[in-house]
Each structure stands twice: as C-alpha cells, then as structure tokens.
Amino acid sequence: MSKSDHPRPRRHRRLLRTAAGLLVLLAVIGYFAAKQDSTGGQGAPHCTVRAAGGGAGGSYSMTPEQAGNAATIAVVGTGKPMPERAVTIAIATAMQESALRNLDHGDRDSLGLFQQRPSQGWGTPAQIQDPVYSAGIFYDRLKEVRGWARLPLTEAAQQVQLSGFPQAYAKHEPDATLLSAAFTGAAPGTLTCTGPAPRPGSGDPEKVKAELTRVFKGKAAPMLGPASSLGRSGQVDSNEATVPVADKSGAVNRQRGWELAHWAVANAAELNISRVAYDGKAWLAGENKGRWVDRAPVKSGAGDPLGAGPGEVRIFVAR
Structure with a gap:
C-alpha cells in the first residue's frame, strides 16, 4: 500500500469529528437561546430598579429574593407609618448587614436581614428571621433616635445598629434611595423582574x-x-x-x-x-x-x- 492511500480515511475521521463538534455546539447554542427566551431575554432570573424616567440615579440589579426582601422592608416602613427617608435608611442598613438576604447565621448570634442579635434584646431567633418582624423592630428602634430624620444616613443607621463599622452604611445610600422610591410606590413602573x-x-x-x-x-x-x-x-x-x-x-x-x-x-x-x-x-x-x-x-x-x-x-x- 502506498503512502498516498493513508490520508483519505484520516480526512474522513476528521470530517466526522468536526461535524459532531458542530452538532454539539449548535445544541448548546439552542439550549441557551431557549433559556434566554424563557427568562425574557435576560438570562437568569433577576430584578432591576431603574431611575424614574431613565434619568440620573442609574439602576440596581438583584435576585428575586433580594427584591422581595427590599419590598417587605418598604411596606413595613410605610405601614408604621414612616417616611420614605426611613425606608432608605432601613434598606441601606440591610444592604450592608446581609446584602438583602435573610441569613440564618452571622457574627456571634446575629441573624436575618439586619443581623439582629437575640442576646441583645432584638427578639427570638424565629422572630428575627421573619422579615416583617425584623424590619418592624428596626423602625421602632429608629424612631427612638432623637432627630433621626436630620442625621446623615450612616449616623442614623449606626445609632440603631451599634456596628463595629459605623461608616459602612453610607456607600449604600444612592442604591437604597433608588429602591425605596420604587418599593414605596413613589416611582411607578421602575421595577422589572425577568424569569x-x-x-x-x-x-x-x-x-x-x-x-x-x-x-x-x-x-x-x-x-x-x-x-x-x-x-x-x-x-x-x-x-x-x-x-x-x-x-x-x-x-x-x-x-x-x-x-x-x-x-x-x-x-x-x-x-x-x-x-x-x-x-x-x-x-x-x-x-x-x-x-x-x-x-x-x-x-x-x-x-x-x-x-x-x-x-x-x-x-x-x-x-
């Protein structure tokens, strides 16, 4: 058999492997295209709040869990009733303490959205892990702070939380302001959720x-x-x-x-x-x-x- 007889079967095998690879690639592309379409063309489920009218203020994206918790914090606040500023303070605090997640752990015995501690009189572990309760007691403690509405956000939050990092809340104020406007209903239609x-x-x-x-x-x-x-x-x-x-x-x-x-x-x-x-x-x-x-x-x-x-x-x- 001459040397020229060998390349032909090798070429056929290469072509078969290439065709099989293309089929796999097309299947993967089809899967992700279908998944993207099922979630409104936005990939994995998530929620976004955008500034009203598309103006200054940007946007903030989060998981549905985080959006649900932010919405609950807002609803509890307006039900007290507390002004939108108080809701902004509460959401900024939860952003810093738990990233708007209802945590079952934390530093020492800290729990929940605000990392409140049963040993410090915030309530039982079960109460603290109820977002309605934890938000409610946060607002109750905030109301006890003299002149809270005139204080900078980070000072008002620190008076309630007594955190070891008292300046940490300030960085969340722009995003918390955006979320509080949406979830108190002051900025209609600014929340979108895909999935x-x-x-x-x-x-x-x-x-x-x-x-x-x-x-x-x-x-x-x-x-x-x-x-x-x-x-x-x-x-x-x-x-x-x-x-x-x-x-x-x-x-x-x-x-x-x-x-x-x-x-x-x-x-x-x-x-x-x-x-x-x-x-x-x-x-x-x-x-x-x-x-x-x-x-x-x-x-x-x-x-x-x-x-x-x-x-x-x-x-x-x-x-």
Whole structure:
C-alpha cells in the first residue's frame, strides 16, 4: 500500500469529528437561546430598579429574593407609618448587614436581614428571621433616635445598629434611595423582574392573599376575584387576588397601588404569580423582558384579565 492511500480515511475521521463538534455546539447554542427566551431575554432570573424616567440615579440589579426582601422592608416602613427617608435608611442598613438576604447565621448570634442579635434584646431567633418582624423592630428602634430624620444616613443607621463599622452604611445610600422610591410606590413602573413563567397550576391565590394580609396588615384588604364593586372587571377569576386602592368615596391612592404592584412583582417567583395589572399597565411573567407594558383600562363587562384601572391592583397566579 502506498503512502498516498493513508490520508483519505484520516480526512474522513476528521470530517466526522468536526461535524459532531458542530452538532454539539449548535445544541448548546439552542439550549441557551431557549433559556434566554424563557427568562425574557435576560438570562437568569433577576430584578432591576431603574431611575424614574431613565434619568440620573442609574439602576440596581438583584435576585428575586433580594427584591422581595427590599419590598417587605418598604411596606413595613410605610405601614408604621414612616417616611420614605426611613425606608432608605432601613434598606441601606440591610444592604450592608446581609446584602438583602435573610441569613440564618452571622457574627456571634446575629441573624436575618439586619443581623439582629437575640442576646441583645432584638427578639427570638424565629422572630428575627421573619422579615416583617425584623424590619418592624428596626423602625421602632429608629424612631427612638432623637432627630433621626436630620442625621446623615450612616449616623442614623449606626445609632440603631451599634456596628463595629459605623461608616459602612453610607456607600449604600444612592442604591437604597433608588429602591425605596420604587418599593414605596413613589416611582411607578421602575421595577422589572425577568424569569421563566411559573408552572401551570403552581399558584395558590389563597397563599397570595394570606401573604398580602400578613405583610401589608391594615393597608391591604385582598379579596379573591376582581373587585366588581369598582366596575373594572367582567367575570370572577378564581386564580386572582385583587386589592382595592380606592376608599369609600372613590378617591384613589396611586402610590399605594404601585407599592402593592411592585411588591407582587418582586415576590412573583416565590408566590408563582403570573400576571400583575394596575393603572392601565401589566407585568407578565416570562414576557416583555420583565418590563411593564401598556394595557388600556377595561370597560365594565369586558372581562379582560390583563386590565386594571387605578382603583384596584389585580394579581393572577399560574393556572
């Protein structure tokens, strides 16, 4: 056999290996493309708050867990009631102490969002690891600080926390200011959350209702099905929890409405929420890259499940 007879089978083997490699590469590209599309084109699930109107103030990105915790801190603060400045101080403190995570460990016996210590009178370990409780007692202690509202953020936080690093809170003030505006409802539509749509049948509207009642306390009176008394919806949807934000006179509190709507979006992954509608806008899990989209307010009897006017926040779980 001559030397010229050997290269042909080797070339065939190289071509086969190259073709197999290309097929594997295409499969990998297809997988990541499908994954990106399922999360709204933004990769792994995450939430972002952007400055209102796209102006100065930038943006802040976080996990759904962090967004849910920031939203809870804000809701507890406004429910005290405390001004937005207090919410900024609380969120900045939790950013420094736990990176907005509900930790089950810390220095010595420190726990939770604010790394509060049972041995220092902050509560039991179980209480401290409840974000509603831990945020509430933070605000209670802040109110005891004389002139807290006039103090620089880092001094106000330090008066509550008694940290070994008293200057550490200041660096979080710009981001905390951005988050407090979004989660108190002062900056409508500035929160976006990407991620795949929840599995069909995974949502429980009763669980959403219970959590709304627990976190918002007297500020929210959720009901199952749309608020038909407001004339916004045409049919009852058993997978919907609706919260009216208009009083008996019909006066609407839009800031409270957006506080509720943003809280629902921030907690969508945890509660398997598929849609949130408020004030002519809608957020749909797994669609529109997590952004709010315009939806015209529905007319009475139209039955559009995506529609909601300024008088009610409509929250839908996965069917």
